[in-house]
Amino acid sequence: MTATTQELGMPRGEGDLTIEGHGFEPIPASARYGSVGRVFTVWFTPNLVPAAFFIGTLVTLDFLKLGFVTSLLAIVVGNLVGSFFVALLSTMGPRLGLAQLPAARLPFGKSIVVPGLLNWISTIGWDGINNLFGAYALTILIPALPFWFALLIVVICQGALGIFGYEAIHLFEKWGAVVLGLMFVVLTISIAGQADTSLTDGFSGADQIGAFVAMVAIVASFVLAWALYASDYSRYLPSDTSTSRVFWYTLLGMSLASGWLEILGLLVAGKATGGESSQTIYDVLGNGSLIAGLAMVAIFIGTIAVNAMNDYTGSLSLQAAGIRVKRIYSAALVAVLGFLFTNFVLNTGDFATNFTNFLLFISYWISPFVGVVLTDWWLRGRQGDGNSIVDFGRLPTGTVALVALVVGFVVGIPFQNSSLGYSWGGPFNYMTANYLHGADIAYYVGGVVAAVIYWLGARRSVSATA
Numbered sequence: 001m002t003a004t005t006q007e008l009g010m011p012r013g014e015g016d017l018t019i020e021g022h023g024f025e026p027i028p029a030s031a032r033y034g035s036v037g038r039v040f041t042v043w044f045t046p047n048l049v050p051a052a053f054f055i056g057t058l059v060t061l062d063f064l065k066l067g068f069v070t071s072l073l074a075i076v077v078g079n080l081v082g083s084f085f086v087a088l089l090s091t092m093g094p095r096l097g098l099a100q101l102p103a104a105r106l107p108f109g110k111s112i113v114v115p116g117l118l119n120w121i122s123t124i125g126w127d128g129i130n131n132l133f134g135a136y137a138l139t140i141l142i143p144a145l146p147f148w149f150a151l152l153i154v155v156i157c158q159g160a161l162g163i164f165g166y167e168a169i170h171l172f173e174k175w176g177a178v179v180l181g182l183m184f185v186v187l188t189i190s191i192a193g194q195a196d197t198s199l200t201d202g203f204s205g206a207d208q209i210g211a212f213v214a215m216v217a218i219v220a221s222f223v224l225a226w227a228l229y230a231s232d233y234s235r236y237l238p239s240d241t242s243t244s245r246v247f248w249y250t251l252l253g254m255s256l257a258s259g260w261l262e263i264l265g266l267l268v269a270g271k272a273t274g275g276e277s278s279q280t281i282y283d284v285l286g287n288g289s290l291i292a293g294l295a296m297v298a299i300f301i302g303t304i305a306v307n308a309m310n311d312y313t314g315s316l317s318l319q320a321a322g323i324r325v326k327r328i329y330s331a332a333l334v335a336v337l338g339f340l341f342t343n344f345v346l347n348t349g350d351f352a353t354n355f356t357n358f359l360l361f362i363s364y365w366i367s368p369f370v371g372v373v374l375t376d377w378w379l380r381g382r383q384g385d386g387n388s389i390v391d392f393g394r395l396p397t398g399t400v401a402l403v404a405l406v407v408g409f410v411v412g413i414p415f416q417n418s419s420l421g422y423s424w425g426g427p428f429n430y431m432t433a434n435y436l437h438g439a440d441i442a443y444y445v446g447g448v449v450a451a452v453i454y455w456l457g458a459r460r461s462v463s464a465t466a
Contacts, residue, residue, distance in 0.1 A: 011167035011236070014038075020165025023327045024319040026097035026386030032238040036245045038170050039090065042233045043253035045176040046306035047223070048184055050133040050299050052258045055222055056265020063417070063438055064211045065202025068266065074212055075262045078219025079255040085370050086226045087250040092377060093234030094241040096386040099313070100231045101320035104369070105389035107376035107454065107462075108405075109398025115369050115405065116321025119228045120334070122363075123314030126225065127307050127338025128346050131155065134303025135342065137296040151342055158304045159335030162311025163328045166236060169308050176305045183298040188264060190291045195267040210437030214417050217440035219262065221363045223254050224443070227370050229313040311335045322392045364416060367443040368408030368450035372401045375451045379462040400457035408450025412442035 009021025013033045056075065059066040066074065089100060096103050101119055105112045131154055138150035161168050201208050234246055315330035323330075377384075389395065417440035 011165075014167070015171065017164060017168055017171070019163065019328065020167065021326070021328065022165075024099055024102040024316050025390050027236050028097070029239060032094075032097070032236055034170070034237050036237060036241050036249065038174055039234055039237075039246055039249040040253040041177040042170055042173045043086075043226070043250050044257045045173040045180060046302070046309050047254055047257035048180045048261060048298075049130060049302040049306050050137075050261075051129060051306075052222065052261035053265040054133075055219060055258075056262035056267075057269045058218060059199065059215060059266060060269050064215055066199070066211055066215055067201040068197045068199045070201055070208070070212055071199065071215065071266050071269075072263065074215035075219055075259055075266065078216040079223055079259045079262075080251075081216065082220035082223035082226075083251045083255040085224060085374070086230050086254060087247045088374060089227055089230035089370070090234050090250040091231075091243045091246045091382075093231035094237040094239050094243075094246065095382065096231070096384055097235050097239070098231060098386045098389070099235055099316045099320070100228055101313075101317045102389060103231055103384075103386075104373050105320065105395060105398075106380070106384055107372050107398065107401040107458070109396035109401070110322075110392065111398035111402035112395075113321045114402060115228075115365075116317050118365060119317040120314050120321065122225070122228065123310040123317065123334055124337045124341055127158075127310045127314075127334060128341035130303050130307050130310070131338055131342040132346050134300050134307075137299035137303070141293060141296045141300075148343055151339060154300070154303055154307070155335050155339045158307035159311055159332055161304065161308035162315065162331035162335060165312060165327070165331075166233070169312055170233065172308065173305055176301060180298055180301055180305070183294060183301075184260065184264075186291065187295050187298065188260075191264050191267055194271075196270045197267070199270060206437045210439040213436075213439035213441065217417065217443060219258075220443065221366075223258055224366055224370075225363050226254065227366055228317070229309060232313050232316060233309070307335075307338065310338070364412060364442055364446065365405065365409045367447035368405045368412070371408060371447040371449075371451035372404050372454045375454045376401070376458065376462060379455070379459055401454060404450040404453035404457065407453055408446040408448075411449045412446030415442040415445045416440060417442075 009019070010027065010031050011018055011020060011033075012031075014035070056071075058064065059071040059074075092098070092100070092103055101112065101116050104115060108115060131151055134154040135147055135151035138153060139145050139147055142150075161172055201211075203211050230250070234241075234250075237246070311331045311334045314334035315327045318325060318330045318333075319327060325333075415436070417438055
């Protein structure tokens, strides 16, 4: 007798809020369901977050000093570049029935332990960043509420969604797109009345180009971080789902939402103080006004929307790394660790600097990872057997993929632009500081180098098994 999807711990269709006990294993054909249109909302809603707004305010930092038009162009280009690769990876979900890190077992084999644990740590980091915005928003709404208690409320809400899993997240993002969309239309109208488009470029010539490229890297890194989550939210779709529709819904949902909030941040960049952006939004909209209160509610909802996905993907990443833990427990663990990271690490010091360093540095390894996974997917003819990756003990070593990842990351180091690199000295930022006028091209260098190394080392063996 064939087990039902309920017995296997999987949702049976849209609206089924059964707790998803199913882990990283491929979704069988009999359990596939869902409208491809939900791919748009699952990427639109979690990018309507204050972290995106904050990125728009960074253009006034000393190493950027970008004018309004230059900043606007950087936001558009950065979002399209970053979203493009996430959209490509998202198309793997229906084909394989696998989440992104489990799917990466195809090229990485046993060495998936490295990217799996790195991404697990990254999800905790992103949880922490977003928690800060949501908790501050609650304390602004309810001044008597202690920060730690506001943070606890945020974590409980997002953790519950992460535990319930795939369908609960899709439903929340679907209706969240409507609610947050309407809220941010109102907020956009309010912010537009105070918009300042008078920012001018603080550099010229090659220095201006370098600053522009650096801002593109910051914007792209924000959406590129989703590359490690890409197929998690398309893996239940039927295998014959249109690849092009998955691609375009992903790209549009992600780039439209993050670009929207970044442009709002840009419009008030001159009023930003480098502090936490929930307070910045509140002050800009009128301290104590109804509109400002509405903004705090939107930030609270947006934080839950994005962090539920962090908790869910983090749980699958830990399983992909070979750690034998039930998905629901792993999701809860990410939420708890995110709480601790926010309360004891991020809630101190210069937030603008900490945020920029975290955003850049934690994602420098992602482009080599993407280079390896997409090259492997191309070598396999964009198809594969999801069941072949389930047994960790039977996986190949994945040495070529790991070497490509490490070399791609290391080669990209001199092309980074981060104050962490400047403080460490040595090879960090060497090319950027001495020859590239501050332009950060580490993502492109690392991704291309990793892709080439993997193609050279694996093209014959992968083609033979495809």
